[in-house]
Amino acid sequence: MKSTFDDNQATKYSTDLAMRVYTSQLLGRDMDLVLHGGGNTSVKIGDKIYVKGSGWNLDTIEEPGFPGVDLQTLIQMAKLDTLSDTDMVAQQRNALEDKNSPNPSIEAILHAIIPFKFVDHTHADAVVTISNTPEGEKRLQELYGEKMLLINYVMPGFVLAKEVYEKTKDIDWKSLDGIILLNHGVFSFADEAKTAYEKMINIVDKVEIYLKENARVTTLNFGKSFCKLDESFTDELQSELEKLRGTKIIMKFGSSIEAVNFSKLENLDDIFKNGPLTPEHVIRTKPFPAIINENIKEGLDAFISRYKKYFKTHAKDEIMLDLAPRYAIIKGVGFVALGKDEKEAGIIFDIISHTISAMTKAQNMGGWKSLKPSDIFDMEYWELEQAKLAKAVS
Ligand SMILES: [Zn+2]
Structure with missing residues (x-):
């Protein structure tokens, strides 16, 4: 730099x-x-x-x-x-x-x-x-x-x-x-x-x-079965996501070589358990993505139950935010940012591009370990951050 x-x-x-x-x-x-x-x-x-x-x-x-x-x-x-x-x-x-x-x-x-x-x-x-x-x-x-x-x-x-x-x-x-x-x-x-x-x-x-x-990436462990990105796949994805968020969804796909390789990693669940790049990203991206491997509905259902469990574990008297993922990792394809408009999709796309790049490098330095789930929750549900988001979006 x-x-x-x-x-x-x-x-x-x-x-x-x-x-x-x-x-x-x-x-x-x-x-x-x-x-x-x-x-x-x-x-x-x-x-x-x-x-x-x-x-x-x-x-x-x-x-x-x-x-x-x-x-x-x-x-x-x-x-x-x-x-x-x-x-x-x-x-x-x-x-x-x-x-x-x-x-x-x-x-x-x-x-x-x-x-x-x-x-x-x-x-x-x-x-x-x-x-x-x-x-x-x-x-x-x-x-x-x-x-x-x-x-x-x-x-x-x-x-x-x-x-x-x-x-x-x-x-x-x-x-x-x-x-x-x-x-x-x-x-x-x-x-x-x-x-x-x-x-x-x-x-x-x-x-x-x-x-x-x-952090030169030399060895990565890839899984085997991957999704195929065609029109019927994207149509189903969009319609399921719109149902979940109750509004129109703009999808922005990230398919750089880095994003494709990252999406194939076997240990994605473990990586995402360990927090965002920097704490305030969580208000834009939620704590983890939906991970979709062939079956869209299955991937989204897994996200929902994981999010509910995360909320139940850490909530004191907060009210749960919506259950729509803000991005998904699509196995073998890359990632997709999911915004309610172009602006939100663009912001999430940038954050996730940088996050994936950082997480990939970390794989060769012993893995990814950022915030504890309780710290992530405190950030996501912090009134000052939610107020900032409401202001920035309006
Ligand atoms: Zn800061």
Whole structure:
């Protein structure tokens, strides 16, 4: 991964906020760093922090996408013992410079406690791919050494901010190149926009090279019987899915060589038991796909009973979401993204293309191991994520 920072272009941006917009867009335009609304960035100016607002995507963000929040209010919030989601959102809104702004990102408190002007957060594929393997933490430790702070997975939002606050209370921040949130993503930071951005690129470049050397796919175990994709197959698939979701379904097929090979793997159930690429994907894709091997109805029924079981195991007082898969792996064919419109199908298609690529690489590094089912459930049913989805879709 190479920096796309253009010094000539950067001279056009005379304010810190304009520079913040520029490098946020650079990060957002690289799909190996963030996908569709993923990631967030911030800049501290005076006694305010301007942090990505809910509903904005980094690739197209502009200045109004960075609500200004009172910095000290956020820093004090990290010192609380507990804070409910409702209180967090309310207190952040109270501390807004302009009450008409969107809600600041759920990671606003974490951005606030990092004592550098520019803070960048992505879900870089290469970093989470290594992290999502059984020896991931050890591999990352060896790669980066002391200069990288590794944080075990905890729920994003207040809990994560609090964890980082506790872990960094006695640390010399200048000794750190960045923070890796295991199974989730990366933070980089600096007092210059260009430095923060290029630190991110360097962190990711290092693991991309590592993956090229260590995750060459040589041996994969394939099953035997596969589906045949013809008109009657796709018609039946579409009609069954429309019945399940109660609306029209747009299907977008992924049939790259990588996707076809992946679909033939024998251990798909095991792989998907072990979580998404990065936690927030689950609100778009559900925790696992339908796996279809010759018989469509059988594949969909298996998905439904698996989802019901997952819900029953982890639900406290939540209401179950619909039972329609958001994508299916079709044995021998690849995958199909299932959206209620072109936009949703496109978002799911991109997420699953990147997920399959990461999962394939992980097969040669000991397998795939991301979040526990209970963590996946907490993310899927987290009110703040469901609110974000409702806003983004409407
Ligand atoms: Zn994140």
